[in-house]
């Protein structure tokens with residue numbers, strides 16, 4: 326029986342970091358329970374198309390090549406443009422009318438490539454915002470990266486972030502009184518102040534302030550101020566309705582400090598923090614979603630969160 330009753334939420338999802346797709350590069354993607362292909366045309370635009378050629382079904386990412394701003398199928402060399410239109414059939418006098426391969430809306434922001442998934446193919450109804458610190462002077466210029474494949478659903482992972490009581494039981498971190506959560510139309514914002522940073526690096530214990538924003542079901546970012554000001558961007562991209570590819574990217578304010586040194590230190594610091602995610606793993610991978618959970622008053626904003634999340638289906 327399915328553990329989650331949701332399917333894939335209608336949202337923007339990170340499908341690659343921008344620097345993983347140079348002009349002329351092609352990547353096979355397996356997300357949303359389907360096969361897709363991403364490519365960057367020579368003029369720099371990224372496209373995400375259905376993986377299978379409408380002609381006789383070759384996989385466009387397996388041997389497909391970028392020609393100008395089109396992707397050439399490896400089987401009979403039909404070429405597809407970024408919108409999914411057929412640009413050329415090299416041996417045909419006439420391109421049959423209405424010939425196209427499905428293309429997904431794509432935006433590139435914060436050094437990441439986002440594709441829009443909608444179960445009924447509807448157009449995006451919100452945008453991914455620019456993340457604080459990204460591309461700014463005095464900040465790391467590229468994301469430090471971690472990734473995991475987890476047998477859970479993005480809705481469950483985001484719920485974990487506002488499930489205050491579990492922080493104590495699972496992570497050994499009592500959540501301070503200074504916390505809040507605000508649900509907006511397509512996003513929600515949360516704030517935790519005055520937590521103790523448990524990092525042992527350099528023997529320091531610092532006060533930790535966190536401000537986070539979740540945009541749809543696929544993307545969130547979180548600003549932490551402790552030893553460093555860091556921004557943690559998390560992409561939750563469904564491979565299918567029960568498996569999620571998690572990408573965690575981190576940048577930090579470095580001022581005029583030496584970049585390689587800071588990168589190494591942030592990596593060590595975040596490796597400590599990544600332990601938190603692993604503490605949740607067994608619960609995430611084995612729990613099921615209770616549609617009508619028994620909650621108590623102190624369970625915080627879980628019911629509000631679920632009402633907000635329901636808009637993405």
Ligand code: FES
Pocket residue numbers: 378379380381382383398399400401402403
């Ligand atoms: S299968 Fe793609 S061109 Fe024939």
Ligand SMILES: [Fe+2]
Pocket residue numbers: 485486491495496601605
């Ligand atoms: Fe957790």
